[in-house]
Amino acid sequence: MMAAAATLLQAEAVTVKLGGASVVDDVSLSLRARELVALVGPNGAGKTTLMRALAQLLPSSGSIEINGRPLQSLRLRERARAIAYLPQGHVFHWPMPVAAVVALGRHPHADAFARTSPADRTAVRRALRATATEELAARRVTTLSGGERARVALARALATEAPILFADEPTASLDPRHQLLVMELLRRAARSGGAVLAILHDLTLAARFADRVMVMDGGRIVANGLPTDALNPAQLAKVFGVDAVSVDTGEGFVPIARRPL
């Protein structure tokens, strides 16, 4: 059903070497419009490195194209308008008000005098509403709980209104309800026309929300397809070293890891 959607990002043979070793090894992938893609894999598989390379936050070889244009040829601000990146950890280093933090998402759209345009205000308001953080707008980010921080961090990334959103462990350290809220938000962001790539450790969330799952191991993509295919028990045994079963929830199959192998 996604076949007709436009390809927003196309990466070919992306390789990242850190200290001589290939942390990301010859990875090719594409992201299409209206698609939520989960990137899963064991710790140290190279997921974050791949995501940072795709966002051009680290040097890599190979080619990355956005809407058919090489990423390297874009100016920093153009790239920033095309790809919004939500790093892991939801870190805020300074006690700024939530509204000001979310407004940072508009930085790539700012003119030389950093004036706020009506479009900026609308985008910030929309991001606050989508993440249910409106009532936090005047609070300082450093005083928020983990769940609130995660939503504010996501609001900041959404405010850019970039066609491509990268989210590195957006659900880490969140309680079940907030995990679901964040995943629903990411799915909505995809349905509104963008492409979302999310690194997830929770295979259940990946299976339930992602349109497509890419499994990464040892710097390579070892599986790429529908959640039920990519996350089948044999695959999980090989990549994660766990004995897993597929359980029918009534809303589809989700993998459950039962014990380490």
Place this chain on the structure above:
Amino acid sequence: MAALVDGDGIPGIIVRDIRLPRTLLAGLIGATFGLTGAALQGLLRNPLAEPALFGAPQAAAACASLVIAFGLAGATSFAVPLAGIAGTLVAIGSLLAIAGRRASLTVTMLAGLALASFGGAAIALILNLAPNPHVALEIAFWLLGSLQDRSYDHLAIALPFMIGSWVMLGMTAGAFRALTLGEDAAASLGVNINRTRQAVVVGTAFGIGACVAIAGAISFVGLVAPHLVRRAVGSDPARGMLPAALTGAALVLAADIGVRLVPGPVEIKLGVVTAMIGVPFFLAMIFSERRLLEGNPAS
């Protein structure tokens, strides 16, 4: 006031040629310290950042006193601020190189401590090797920080470098706001991290190098000024820069007026006053923010 505008004779000379350049220098130097402090705090995302904690003034003083001690140039030549700028560049550059991209609080502070100590040791070595005791005494007094007997010549030497510093630091202000999200997020928002770092390093070097070359070591203004305005600007690291500069100017002006008015056989040096007020303030700040600092070991 009348003496300033059209006074002839002694009052006119005193106000125009002695008081006025001293006042202007105090304001400009204070503003530069306030601005560099705010910029370093923004770059390192750390409210305790201060040029003096990273050995910048010490390094500037070491290089400048080297030039003075060995008579390489007169005290009012461009060679002194240039030496100061070179020293600061080395100090802040090494700090950023050692502390690395993540700029963790602990590593930054340790590296800064080492660099400050090294700057101090270099000054001691120069005093040690000074060709005669008069030169050593001259350097020792100059190191205490003072604006006594500074003239328009000093102003003319320092001003171009200060203006360069303000321009470079002012241009980076927008990046500091994005940097509160961390370097990766800031870079993803289109901030050129390397250029921001370079601008802050070179801008700080120009400013601190010029200030120290003219007035000796004046510490803690760069730490205190941004902190005093932080609440008023809603903790926005970019919006705090101009108020921090103005507050720095007010602080150094007040301290300099203070040292002139306090009666006594010798004038207390400006740098001594700022340190005497600044250190207790610094300790109080650590005390009030220690929970925050302890709770954030990795960043």
